[in-house]
Amino acid sequence: VQLQASGGGLVQAGGSLRLSCTASGRTSGPQTMAWFRQAPGKEREFVAANRRSGGPTLYADSVKGRFTISRDNAKTTVYLQMNSLKPEDTAVYYCAAAESMIVSSMRSSIRYTYWGQGTLVTVSS
Numbered sequence: 001v002q003l004q005a006s007g008g009g010l011v012q013a014g015g016s017l018r019l020s021c022t023a024s025g026r027t028s029g030p031q032t033m034a035w036f037r038q039a040p041g042k043e044r045e046f047v048a049a050n051r052r053s054g055g056p057t058l059y060a061d062s063v064k065g066r067f068t069i070s071r072d073n074a075k076t077t078v079y080l081q082m083n084s085l086k087p088e089d090t091a092v093y094y095c096a097a098a099e100s101m102i103v104s105s106m107r108s109s110i111r112y113t114y115w116g117q118g119t120l121v122t123v124s125s
Contacts (some may be wrong), residue, residue: 001025001114005095008119011085015123019080021095021116028052029075030097036109037091037121046107047093048080058106063089085123092118 007019023030034049048069050057057069068081078095096112105111 001030001097003095003097003114003116005093005116005119007080008093008121010122010124013085013087013123013125015085016081016083017085017121018082019093019095019119019121020077021079022077023097023114024076029071029077030114031099032097032101032106032112033071033078034096034106034112035069035078035080035093036096037089037093038118039088039091042091044094044109046109049106050078051106056103056106060107082121085121087123087125090121090123092120094118 002024005021011017029052031052035047036044037047038044046060048059050069052075066084070079095116097114098112
């Protein structure tokens, strides 16, 4: 599975961006797809995740109510709609995917098998 992320850019605080990540190399989308981010000098952190069919959609507390994760009908593309962006949202955003992941592991980066190349989001104050 290859993941291709896009949609990053420069936006002012309070603005919006939508990130996309498309999985290729198989006919059906991965069971679990997620977004993580890594700010300069910080560790990679969980942002949001959802499952191909059923199951929970999870968000980090820091983005809950502002970000929305979703998938297209084919379940091969995951989106991250980011609204009310803050300077502290500035980071490189990575999409990730995995199969056969239990719900309790969805927030853990080490449980994901496939990673995209990252897309930079910069929020100016």
